[in-house]
Amino acid sequence: MAGRRPKPTKLRVIEGNLGKRAFNQAEPELRVASADVPDGMSTGGAKEWERIAGELCDLGLLTEVSRSVFRLYCEAIAEHDAASIFLRENGLTYVVRDKDGEVRSVGQFPQVAIARNAAERARKLAIEFGLTPAAASKVRVPKKPPAKTGAEFVD
Numbered sequence: 001m002a003g004r005r006p007k008p009t010k011l012r013v014i015e016g017n018l019g020k021r022a023f024n025q026a027e028p029e030l031r032v033a034s035a036d037v038p039d040g041m042s043t044g045g046a047k048e049w050e051r052i053a054g055e056l057c058d059l060g061l062l063t064e065v066s067r068s069v070f071r072l073y074c075e076a077i078a079e080h081d082a083a084s085i086f087l088r089e090n091g092l093t094y095v096v097r098d099k100d101g102e103v104r105s106v107g108q109f110p111q112v113a114i115a116r117n118a119a120e121r122a123r124k125l126a127i128e129f130g131l132t133p134a135a136a137s138k139v140r141v142p143k144k145p146p147a148k149t150g151a152e153f154v155d
Contacts, residue, residue, distance in 0.1 A: 014059060014130075030063035038071055044078025045071070052131070061129055073125035076118045083115035 035053040037046045053070070056062035062070055092112055096105045126132050 014061075030065050032057055032060050033062045033064045033067045035062070038067065041071065042075060042078045044081050045074040048074040048077045056129060066129075069125060069128065073122055073129070073131075076122035076125065080115050080118035080122060083111040083118065086111045087115065 033053075035057045037049045037053075041049060049071070052074075053062055056070070087109065090109065090111075093106055093108050095103055096107065098104050123132065127135050130136055
């Protein structure tokens with residue numbers, strides 16, 4: 001199918017339905033997921049999950065069906081972070097010398113490609129959840145009513 005992929009109705013409602021197109025009345029109602037970290041995630045992936053999942057659940061954007069996609073996002077962030085740490089400590093390239101100390105070749109560490117690939121995967125998945133600056137600028141969240149103080153006056 002050519003063109004943009006359709007957005008979920010919940011995201012369109014939050015964004016304010018700027019195009020004024022009719023909502024999909026037959027869209028399945030998906031259960032909001034638990035913000036609990038899934039078993040088997042890497043330490044870095046779990047850290048990213050804990051950082052964001054609660055807010056996505058509050059907005060109704062993290063559902064039981066989308067948990068696996070969000071998990072992929074979190075693991076891509078962790079993979080990028082690990083590769084970035086390696087590159088900060090070791091640089092981008094390595095030198096291979098022969099037994100006489102002469103430079104035979106200069107190469108790029110595999111972590112360069114790993115970091116680049118993980119960043120691209122994370123960026124694409126982040127868009128799906130409104131986590132990029134451009135995507136977030138389109139999200140409109142209804143304001144919560146002010147909390148009741150218990151000191152209401154009635155005439």
